[in-house]
Amino acid sequence: MTTSHEQALPGVIGSSAAIREVARTTRQVAPARAAVLIVGETGSGKELIARAIHDLSPRQSGPYIRVNCGALTESLLESELFGHVKGSFTGALDNRTGRFEAAHTGSIFLDEINSTSPKLQVKLLRVLQEGEFERVGDTRTNKVDTRLIAATNRDLLDEIDSGRFREDLYYRLNVVPIYLPPLRERREDIPILVEFFLKRYSDQNRRDVRRVSAEAMRRLREHDWPGNVRELQNYVERGVVLGEGPELTVEHLPPQLRGEAPPRPIRARTSDPAALTAELVRQGLRAAGPQANNLYDRIVGQVERELIEQVLASCERVQIKAAARLGINRNTLHKKLAEFRIDENGQSLPPIGDLPDEM
Numbered sequence: 459m460t461t462s463h464e465q466a467l468p469g470v471i472g473s474s475a476a477i478r479e480v481a482r483t484t485r486q487v488a489p490a491r492a493a494v495l496i497v498g499e500t501g502s503g504k505e506l507i508a509r510a511i512h513d514l515s516p517r518q519s520g521p522y523i524r525v526n527c528g529a530l531t532e533s534l535l536e537s538e539l540f541g542h543v544k545g546s547f548t549g550a551l552d553n554r555t556g557r558f559e560a561a562h563t564g565s566i567f568l569d570e571i572n573s574t575s576p577k578l579q580v581k582l583l584r585v586l587q588e589g590e591f592e593r594v595g596d597t598r599t600n601k602v603d604t605r606l607i608a609a610t611n612r613d614l615l616d617e618i619d620s621g622r623f624r625e626d627l628y629y630r631l632n633v634v635p636i637y638l639p640p641l642r643e644r645r646e647d648i649p650i651l652v653e654f655f656l657k658r659y660s661d662q663n664r665r666d667v668r669r670v671s672a673e674a675m676r677r678l679r680e681h682d683w684p685g686n687v688r689e690l691q692n693y694v695e696r697g698v699v700l701g702e703g704p705e706l707t708v709e710h711l712p713p714q715l716r717g718e719a720p721p722r723p724i725r726a727r728t729s730d731p732a733a734l735t736a737e738l739v740r741q742g743l744r745a746a747g748p749q750a751n752n753l754y755d756r757i758v759g760q761v762e763r764e765l766i767e768q769v770l771a772s773c774e775r776v777q778i779k780a781a782a783r784l785g786i787n788r789n790t791l792h793k794k795l796a797e798f799r800i801d802e803n804g805q806s807l808p809p810i811g812d813l814p815d816e817m
């Protein structure tokens with residue numbers, strides 16, 4: 459016998475046991491007042507579930523306010539959430555209402571709650587427990603009636619261990635956790651998700667791609683999906699846009715799925731060394747794909763190459779200057795350039811194996 463709690467959620471595609479469990483919990487918690495914590499990797503559908511909770515709750519006619527806590531600095535986030543009074547900090551030119559006040563009688567969705575500071579977490583705990591807070595720079599206490607829905611893509615227990623997340627707030631939030639499993643753990647949902655997105659993007663692009671070849675589907679089912687449903691959605695959209703006939707085939711899939719992941723050129727948008735390295739490592743990991751081995755050499759090699767290229771460029775390609783700036787011996791630089799097959803002008807040379815005289 460199916461109960462009303464077992465119905466699928468509108469807009470949430472999937473029939474795996476895992477997704478049915480998510481739907482059941484979502485329907486159970488939606489009518490209540492308690493905070494909800496949604497846990498899942500990037501692209502797994504946390505925002506979709508947050509919205510469903512609001513829409514299925516008695517607060518559905520009230521406001522639904524979303525704040526991405528990861529997108530703002532600590533002080534901006536505090537004033538965004540709680541508001542401020544005129545003159546409370548440089549730039550506070552007027553009184554301002556915060557998002558909690560805006561969410562009165564409705565729900566507030568705090569995305570990436572793991573990136574809030576411990577100071578802000580104290581304030582969140584109080585608003586959660588007492589419904590009370592003060593605007594930044596104000597002494598008057600405000601009352602608000604809103605339902606808190608939070609999401610995290612990190613394991614909060616790890617964050618507690620490393621001192622970045624308050625345990626008391628965690629227990630308040632974790633009353634009813636909803637765990638969204640990564641797509642690779644519910645591969646049986648892939649075909650219906652593909653079908654759903656095929657229809658959506660065919661309609662949007664005035665195409666009529668109706669099926670997926672057996673080989674393309676096999677690749678889609680076997681992929682590891684580090685970007686989860688969002689990644690799948692992007693690939694299907696790409697396939698629909700690139701495809702001509704009624705069938706999506708392997709040729710319309712991106713290189714990672716065709717088994718020919720070429721090492722992507724790495725480009726960074728920052729010159730801060732720590733940020734640059736982190737960005738290069740991230741891009742390198744993404745480019746290498748989940749199955750790659752000898753990651754250490756591959757990524758350190760890529761980071762090293764980018765560093766040398768940037769410093770050479772900043773020294774007008776004068777090697778002796780670049781070596782001094784890098785703090786390495788000129789011969790070492792010379793050897794590295796040969797190893798990376800970079801010529802004097804910074805052009806890439808063909809790999810050694812392609813040169814007939816070296817065979």
Ligand SMILES: Nc1ncnc2c1ncn2[C@@H]1O[C@H](COP(=O)(O)OP(=O)(O)OP(=O)(O)O)[C@@H](O)[C@H]1O
Pocket residue numbers: 469470471472498499500501502503504505506507611687688691
């Ligand atoms: N089960 C699903 N059915 C249909 N669409 C889905 C499903 N899960 C995710 N999507 C779609 O995939 C995209 C990513 O989902 P969503 O934004 O909810 O992920 P998220 O977990 O919030 O990701 P992030 O952590 O990166 O913010 C959205 O366009 C969403 O509509």
Ligand SMILES: [Mg+2]
Pocket residue numbers: 504505569
């Ligand atoms: Mg999200």
